[in-house]
Amino acid sequence: MKLIIAIIQPHKLEAVKRELEAVDVNLMTVTNVVGQGRQKGLTEIYRGAKEAGGLLNKVRLDIAVNEAFVEPTIDAVTRGAHTGSVGDGKIFVVELAECIRISSGERGGVAIG
Amino acid sequence: MHKNLSIHLAPSLLKSKNEKILKRRFTIMNSGDTAWVLTASALVLLMTMPGLAFFYGGLVRRKNVLSILMQCFIIVCIVSLQWVLFGYSLAFGPDFHGIIGTLEWAGLAGVGAAPNSNYAATIPHSVFMIFQAMFAVITPALIIGAYAERVKFPAFLLFTLLWATFVYDPLAHWVWGTGGWIKSLGGLDFAGGIVVHVSSGISALVLALLLGKRVGYNHKPIRPHNLPFTVLGAALLWFGWFGFNAGSALAADGLAANAFVTTNTATAAAGLTWALIEWWHNGTPTILGTATGAVAGLVAITPACGFVNPMNAIFIGIIVALVCYTAVAVIKGKLGYDDSLDAFGVHGVGGTVGTIATGLFAEKAVNAAGADGLLFGNLHQFGIQCLMLVVTIAFAAIMTFVIFKIVDAAIGMRVEEKNEIIGLDLTQQSEAAYTVIE
Numbered sequence: 001m002k003l004i005i006a007i008i009q010p011h012k013l014e015a016v017k018r019e020l021e022a023v024d025v026n027l028m029t030v031t032n033v034v035g036q037g038r039q040k041g042l043t044e045i046y047r048g049a050k051e052a053g054g055l056l057n058k059v060r061l062d063i064a065v066n067e068a069f070v071e072p073t074i075d076a077v078t079r080g081a082h083t084g085s086v087g088d089g090k091i092f093v094v095e096l097a098e099c100i101r102i103s104s105g106e107r108g109g110v111a112i113g
Numbered sequence: 114m115h116k117n118l119s120i121h122l123a124p125s126l127l128k129s130k131n132e133k134i135l136k137r138r139f140t141i142m143n144s145g146d147t148a149w150v151l152t153a154s155a156l157v158l159l160m161t162m163p164g165l166a167f168f169y170g171g172l173v174r175r176k177n178v179l180s181i182l183m184q185c186f187i188i189v190c191i192v193s194l195q196w197v198l199f200g201y202s203l204a205f206g207p208d209f210h211g212i213i214g215t216l217e218w219a220g221l222a223g224v225g226a227a228p229n230s231n232y233a234a235t236i237p238h239s240v241f242m243i244f245q246a247m248f249a250v251i252t253p254a255l256i257i258g259a260y261a262e263r264v265k266f267p268a269f270l271l272f273t274l275l276w277a278t279f280v281y282d283p284l285a286h287w288v289w290g291t292g293g294w295i296k297s298l299g300g301l302d303f304a305g306g307i308v309v310h311v312s313s314g315i316s317a318l319v320l321a322l323l324l325g326k327r328v329g330y331n332h333k334p335i336r337p338h339n340l341p342f343t344v345l346g347a348a349l350l351w352f353g354w355f356g357f358n359a360g361s362a363l364a365a366d367g368l369a370a371n372a373f374v375t376t377n378t379a380t381a382a383a384g385l386t387w388a389l390i391e392w393w394h395n396g397t398p399t400i401l402g403t404a405t406g407a408v409a410g411l412v413a414i415t416p417a418c419g420f421v422n423p424m425n426a427i428f429i430g431i432i433v434a435l436v437c438y439t440a441v442a443v444i445k446g447k448l449g450y451d452d453s454l455d456a457f458g459v460h461g462v463g464g465t466v467g468t469i470a471t472g473l474f475a476e477k478a479v480n481a482a483g484a485d486g487l488l489f490g491n492l493h494q495f496g497i498q499c500l501m502l503v504v505t506i507a508f509a510a511i512m513t514f515v516i517f518k519i520v521d522a523a524i525g526m527r528v529e530e531k532n533e534i535i536g537l538d539l540t541q542q543s544e545a546a547y548t549v550i551e
Contacts, residue, residue: 009534011328011329011534014329032549033549034549034550042535042539042540042543043543044539044543044544044545045543045544046544054545055549055550056535057176057549
């Protein structure tokens with residue numbers, strides 16, 4: 001089991017969701033986040049006071065998958081979020097020690113899907 | 114626009130030694146009328162900001178809300194100045210061949226405390242002027258709904274100034290200015306169904322078509338970021354609209370009362386009808402639908418409110434809800450143009466319904482200075498209403514097209530795709546409405 005964490009452009013969320021559904025990955029958690037990468041933030045001005053390089057809005061997806069779904073999930077997120085410029089985001093893949101479905105108490109791979 | 118003064122009182126009182134005082138009180142200036150029109154002017158300002166600003170502001174995405182508030186706010190600044198410098202004179206100044214006012218009243222020359230009996234004999238001319246200023250302000254602000262979320266700020270400023278000068282001012286002159294050709298023809302538009310709503314609504318459609326869709330728009334509405342804002346804005350519009358419509362009587366009298374009552378009645382009927390249509394069509398009524406229906410009702414009753422009775426106002430409210438719902442929920446999706454906030458679907462279509470309804474339901478029993486409509490046997494008036502509608506649609510569409518092309522060539526109307534994606538608040542104004550992290 002792996003946990004796939006994807007940080008993407010907010011406006012790419014719909015496209016990424018479509019691509020994920022196409023490879024049968026339907027379960028995810030979505031959060032609004034801010035952050036900074038190689039894409040510089042924009043200067044904000046409040047009553048003449050400049051605040052350079054503020055953090056940019058991004059969307060974070062947390063997707064838990066079984067091994068067979070790891071590569072299809074990475075490909076789907078990439079297809080949906082890719083524009084080719086800095087700021088497209090990143091995908092992190094980490095080992096997942098356990099997964100428990102609260103309603104039934106099931107554990108492990110069966111609890112993920 | 115009418116006047117029913119008690120001028121006939123004057124002759125019998127002429128010999129009185131209080132002649133001058135009485136003349137001033139009864140035939141020249143009326144403090145009740147003046148107080149009401151001043152109040153109504155402030156109410157109409159409230160419609161643009163915060164009314165329209167929050168109505169539209171809630172409907173856009175969170176990254177663009179400040180752009181809407183800014184556009185509404187700065188329109189008040191720009192058009193107020195344009196109006197006192199030359200706009201009022203173009204619209205209401207001494208007539209030039211029925212087409213435009215001359216610049217004789219530019220800089221408000223001669224527009225002061227003395228009444229102008231052609232427009233309103235019982236209030237200072239400057240009060241009539243500032244009341245009309247608020248109409249000139251809100252009309253280009255209504256168009257914001259069509260180009261929301263994708264217009265370049267400097268282009269918006271230039272477009273607004275040109276549109277106010279070359280579309281609104283001539284049109285206001287035709288319909289309301291002394292000597293204006295539609296007014297001379299007998300066209301009825303009590304508070305601006307044609308001048309304000311049809312003109313802005315049609316221009317909105319032309320702009321939406323020329324600008325193209327927002328990035329990511331796919332035949333269905335982009336979700337509103339703050340519906341409570343939108344409902345607050347709609348409620349403020351309803352409140353301010355009493356100044357817009359009842360104020361257009363230009364007096365605190367029975368006609369103002371009729372306009373007030375018909376406005377409230379048609380709006381109530383339209384809001385309820387829209388909710389019921391949604392209930393039947395989608396299974397649940399929504400607050401966005403009910404508020405939208407109410408605004409459509411306000412738009413449709415605007416040209417009619419001083420000419421129709423309250424029972425017919427109910428019909429107007431029901432009809433406009435049916436027609437605007439079809440335009441917004443069915444036709445727009447099929448045709449695929451991106452009128453972001455339905456400026457055309459509500460104001461263009463609603464204004465059209467109201468103008469035609471005026472030609473149907475108007476009756477002299479309500480307003481002797483008006484005319485009878487088709488339902489009272491006057492086909493001629495119905496024809497005039499249709500003619501002014503067609504002329505306004507053609508004029509607004511062509512002029513908007515020309516102004517768009519000029520501004521697009523000079524500055525570029527649409528923001529770069531990258532900036533549209535990041536949002537107008539950050540890219541056009543360097544500020545953000547909401548923080549994710551403190």
